[in-house]
Amino acid sequence: MIETTLERGVGLRIRPWLGIAAAASFVVASFMALIWAPADAVQGEVYRIIYVHVPSAWLAYLAFVVVFLASVGWLWSRRPLFDAIAVASAEIGVLFTGLALVAGSIWAKPTWGVWWTWEPRLVTTAVMFVMYVGYLLLRGLSTDFQRRATRAAILGVILVIDVPIVHLSVLWANSLHQLPTVLRAAGGPALDSSMLLTLMVSVAAFTLVYAYFMSARVAIELVRQERLWIRT
């Protein structure tokens, strides 16, 4: 398939550069997060987890929105590339959700005194995690390409509804969790400016990592598809 080969070629050319950029930005972000940014007035040093916790949560959102877009793409055009993007992004999204959960729990222990508690943001995040694990399970259990892609795409479209729910969940009912500090409807971010800058740099680093993972994972998937196509 000419199309597939083309896509793979482009991916191959960009990927090394992406890798380098991701690694470099990661070094910068680590430095800023661990050393440059000041300690928090209330929480002291623990708060630094925010530089892992928040970017991974946001990147998970991004990954699942990409799953949604790729799913629509597949349903629209049936181009295998979209399916490859969907799996890749879903897997990385699950990874980032997991990371946000773990980082959140680690942060919760010193601040709230428990690893886990029943609270809207935490529960909806856990639910999002389970949903996309279910998405990956559905893919794993389906045995042929066309059916798998279509079924997964439909699920990918439906599940994205949970992303705004997770984001807004803190506004429902009495939440322990931080209310939106950065992404607020009214006014600018309520955060110290050097902390904000550090956060933005970490988010940028996480985004580059996401892009790098994506290009690698999509390439693997395309090779797999191609092999399958050749065997027919």
Place this chain on the structure above:
Amino acid sequence: MRTVQGDASLRDVTVIFDDRPIIRGLSLEITAGLTLIRGPNGAGKTTLLRVIAGMVPIAGGERRVDGETLYIGHRPMLLRGLTARENLSFYSRFRGLQDAAVADALRGWGLDGKMDRAVERLSAGERRRAAMARVEIERVPLLLLDEPFADLDEGGITRVRDCILSARDEGRTVVVATHGHPELDALAALRLLMNEGVARAA
């Protein structure tokens, strides 16, 4: 390649189950009349019929079918719990037809007195008869019959044969996959011999 415009055509169709190709790059034009599909067990006959009926996602190639199709498979495809009459009424009303013809057709297929019994309480042959009655009730232009003679007694076999031939004579397109019944060979407009997912005219 023939350029005759058929009721159904497949172009370079490939079907993959479990990463195994079951139909390989198959092209086919089916026109009015009788088409016979033959081939050993596991050749892909059932899969081909299901592809034409639009029930299998195809991994590559194109499928074009004009008009409605009726596919009757190895299994009777009747919903358990409902009676033969209810099943067939549903199908015919779904196609926008009256269901007045149902009882007569079932009677014609020898199910008098049995059409109001849940289908799982019929014998294998009776179930097949109920399924075959759909051919007369739904009257669609493209019939896809998979092993339609199975489980039937002498009389049933004759009836299926007559039913196929009269559908053909009415100008409908009939595709039949069967192992036996060599007498159909002479009557077929097209005979396909399938093997390992590849078909050639015979």
Place this chain on the structure above:
Amino acid sequence: MRTVQGDASLRDVTVIFDDRPIIRGLSLEITAGLTLIRGPNGAGKTTLLRVIAGMVPIAGGERRVDGETLYIGHRPMLLRGLTARENLSFYSRFRGLQDAAVADALRGWGLDGKMDRAVERLSAGERRRAAMARVEIERVPLLLLDEPFADLDEGGITRVRDCILSARDEGRTVVVATHGHPELDALAALRLLMNEGVARAA
């Protein structure tokens, strides 16, 4: 009435489903050799075979069967999810036999390369072949085969016929219900014609 002691005998057996008599006072002696059961759809052939196999509660009369039986019905009777090989190994080990013969038998029935696939992913004919391989593996004295030729291609039909005849020649008792295959008539020790739950020798 013959007084020959058979492998299986029914005396005045009645079977009732849904308050309707399906088998009516049927008496029967089956001895070594081939017994053919014929009759139109819904005559009660399947029910009779299941009575002999002891799978249907009888409302009246007596059933006596010496030795083990193997009944293979309209459906393949293989557990989904398991492979053909696993299904057949289970049956043979349950009868206290080694399962070494299973792979060979399946290969003999043309399932080489397919015997490790879950049975629901086989074609209809392949499933029938797997079921029929039980005849060679389990080697019981009384075989009850319901429409054993169904879904099979030319080669499969020949194989089933050979299998039935060699079982007969080994002195086993084989009861076959089938609609077609008139060539078996000449070879049968007993031919029963069933109709509406009553059987008479033909």
Place this chain on the structure above:
Amino acid sequence: MNRIALVAARELRAERRQPDGIVAATTFIAVLVLLESLVVGPVIARDADVAAALFWIALAFATILTTMRSFDRELEDDALDALVALPGGRDALFGGKVLALTAMLLLVAAVGGILSLVLLDLPLALPIHLAIVVLFGVVALPPVVIVDVILALRLRARAALVPILALPVLVPQLVAATRGASAALVGDDVGALSWAGLLFAFAVVYAVLGLTIVPAAIE
């Protein structure tokens, strides 16, 4: 539209013949309520929040069971294939199933709800509000579950996959339904109605989604 009605009628007729789904679901809820009051102790179970929560959990499972049963019946003898192969069959399937299952679940919910009220001796401040919450809460369940059952159709381990797929998606609805029902029980009319509105919105969104994208997944 007419086709959707035909599919729904067929489903209800099959269910009347073999009331697998509906009786199982009702028993399920009834027994849950009974056992609940028996083992949990009536004092806790009588709490409006707890009772409402258990009722909705039970109803969610009842929906999953009934839907899976309905599709299992279709898969026997390949009856589903015949329906899907009919012209317009794919499109009518989702709508018809939604209609039929909603009707069945409304019955189940009514029986289960009355049982809960009577057996647990619950206070009932706003009966009409409760009925509205239950109505919209029930209407919101089947579309989600049916989509998931269709996505898992014919897969190995579908019995496992469907709850995994459906329950997380249902969580917001179940929470809303629980809050709404307990609001109606304790007499908070604004709360009950606003939760009911949210449930209705859920139902509409999922039904529209289902009608537009699900036909593609049915084979």
Place this chain on the structure above:
Amino acid sequence: MNRIALVAARELRAERRQPDGIVAATTFIAVLVLLESLVVGPVIARDADVAAALFWIALAFATILTTMRSFDRELEDDALDALVALPGGRDALFGGKVLALTAMLLLVAAVGGILSLVLLDLPLALPIHLAIVVLFGVVALPPVVIVDVILALRLRARAALVPILALPVLVPQLVAATRGASAALVGDDVGALSWAGLLFAFAVVYAVLGLTIVPAAIE
């Protein structure tokens, strides 16, 4: 004995291929625990009595689901007929299913139990005692349920009949298991062991009854 082992092995193998029953049961329990704590509120759910009661109710339903699933699989393509027609097949069926389902349910109970303990943050005074109670409680479930499934085999509405038949019979066992588990949680060792003994007696009685009278009921 050997035949019973063969039937059990076959069941476990089929289950491993299509882990319908076991995964569904585990999800069922896990989700129930999750939802429970979510909607009921952690304070009530964390109560040892309530947690134990819900766990056992969930396990009873899981047993019913898994057993029905197991027999439904046998009914497809008439595989059960082939088993019953084998010499000694009837006798081995009950024993084999009991063994296999008990093994599966022990796994489900272990996973579900650990989940409940962790997620609900329950106190655990006597872990060994709890394990013993769970062991005997689980062993006591399948014989009853399997007998009922066999009695309802091939009937219309069997999905409805089985819970109706099974649950009333199970009530004493479930109460005993709940009491035993909560005794173990709060540290009452004599209580836990005596309830475990009672559960063991139940298991033995039903297993013996099943082995002697069930074969007659199978066709």
